[in-house]
Amino acid sequence: MLIQQNVNYYKMAVEVKELLEAGVHFGHLTRKWDPNMAPYVYMERNGIHIINLYKTAAKIDEAGAALAKIAASGRKILFVATKKQAKDIVSEKAGEINMPYITERWPGGMLTNFVTIRKAVKKMATIDRMKKDGTFMTLSKKERLQVDRLRSKLExxxxSITDMTRLPGALFVVDIKREHIAIKEAQKLNIPIFAMVDTNSDPRQVDYVIPANDDASKSINKILTHVTSSIAQGLAERKSEKEATAAAKAAPKKEAAPAKATATEEEE
Known part of the structure; x- marks a missing residue:
């Protein structure tokens, strides 16, 4: 009976088999592990820690539900992944759901000095306007070259964060050791942190831990697919709610039924 209950409990939206096939279970070398990851480690094999995929599946579901709620509220989720094997995956997946992402070097003060970052983003728009209204061509050749270089660097x-006009509602990070500056900034501002956490990292830094191999592109792609799918559901829910509200406002109001004649009117 107990075994059957466990089977039912782990019958989630995320299949353990697909995580296994993507290599999500492969952790780091045992000598490089962080003891705080012990609750998520299933066993050791050939000097490598193996992650408990049942717990990974449960954590993906938990994180997905929370991210869908944030997306439904209209807040943005900022994806952060600057490691080579994650950059293209994150830019593609985040781009599909129109969420901001950082895949190049993390700009110091991205969150804690957001006003300055927004000024830099607006600088791109200013340069674009200069090119549109002809002002750009009034500059010297050297100045045009400098402006073009600045525009390329900013781009x-x-x-990828042009549409992020306010601080994000959450951060999703691939490899919290590598993105430690982003983690610290989010912590200072109490921004919820969702992350893929490998066995060499401290999960206590993260609000929503997804224990997983954060080095293999297949593993990263699999986790990101589930995560962005949940966010897409939240966005769809928000859209349907907006459409329902708009339809309700546009619907013609029913005319009030005429009042019953008073006794005096009947006598007249």
């Missing part, structure tokens, strides 16, 4: 580092 590379901040182009």
């Amino acid at each position: 590379k580092n901040l182009g």
Whole structure:
């Protein structure tokens, strides 16, 4: 009976088999592990820690539900992944759901000095206007070259956060050891942190831990697919609510029924 209950409990939206096939269970070398990851480690094999995929599946569901709620509220979720094997995956997946992302170097003060970052983003828009209204061509050749270089640099580092006009509602990070500056900034501002956490990292830094291999592209792709799917559901829910509200406002109001004649009117 107990075994059957456990089977039912782990029958979640995320299949353990697909996580296994993607290599999500492979952790780091045992000598490089962080003891705080012990609750998520299933066993040791050939000097490598194996992650408990049942717990990973449960954590993906938990994180997905929370992210869907944030997306439904209209807040943005900022994805952060600057490691080579994650950059293209994150830019593709986050781009599909129109969420901001950082895949180049993390700009110091991205969150804690957000006003300055927004000024840099607005600088791109100013340069674009200059090119549109002809002002750009009034500059010297050297100045045009400098402005173009600045525009390219800003686009590379901040182009993916153009639509993020306020602080994000959450951060999703791949590899919290590598993105430690982003983690610290989010902690200072009490921004919820969701992350893929490998066996060499401290999960206590994260609000929503997804224990997983954060080095293999297959593993990263699998986790991001589930995460962005949950966010897409939250966005769809928000859209349907907006449409329902708009339809309710546009619907013609029913005319009030005429009042019953009073006794005096009947006598007349």
